Amino acid sequence: MTRQGCCWEALPDDDNILDRLAGLAKVIPQSIMEQALIDSGRNHQRACRLCHRSMLWVVLAMGLLTHLPIRQVYKHARKMREGEKTPARSNLCEARQRLGVEPVRRVFDLVARPLATPTTPGAFYKGLRLMGIDGTVLDAPLTRPTTSAFTAAAADAATALSRKFAR
Secondary structure, three states: OEEOOEEHHHOOOHHHHHHHHHHHHHHOOHHHHHHHHHHOOOOOOOOOOOOHHHHHHHHHHHHHOOOOOHHHHHHHHOOOOOOOOOOOHHHHHHHHHHHOOHHHHHHHHHHOOOOOOOOOOOOEEOOEEOOOOEEEEEEEOOOHHHHHHOOHHHHHOOOEEEEEEEO
């Protein structure tokens, strides 16, 4: 049975969700979130349920609880008490847009870093850090710009091949 895009049978128990959020709080402490809000100029707002501070936590929790709709994530992230009303989905979306991407980007900049050291087994090869690169091959239409941009072999094919990489 589904309701508002959420499959009730697939929902994990509350303890699992609370464990995930507790782990997130250990990786991203409150001080990091405060610093990200200050650095992005989003720290001056009156206290309310949908302030930048609470919405930043909800957005970070959305990264862990991708299988839940935003209202459910909000309930878990705010550890809402019985009877406390959940804002409408549209209000949550507007608050998320008001927050913007900059505080989330700043949290990433403050938290994300390589964990491996040169002594970590398998992390380095001949003094260089190993990293994974993912890629895909896309078909590009055979037009004059694409055939000139790709190899001469592509001109003989039905479509030119474009490689896209992500790291």
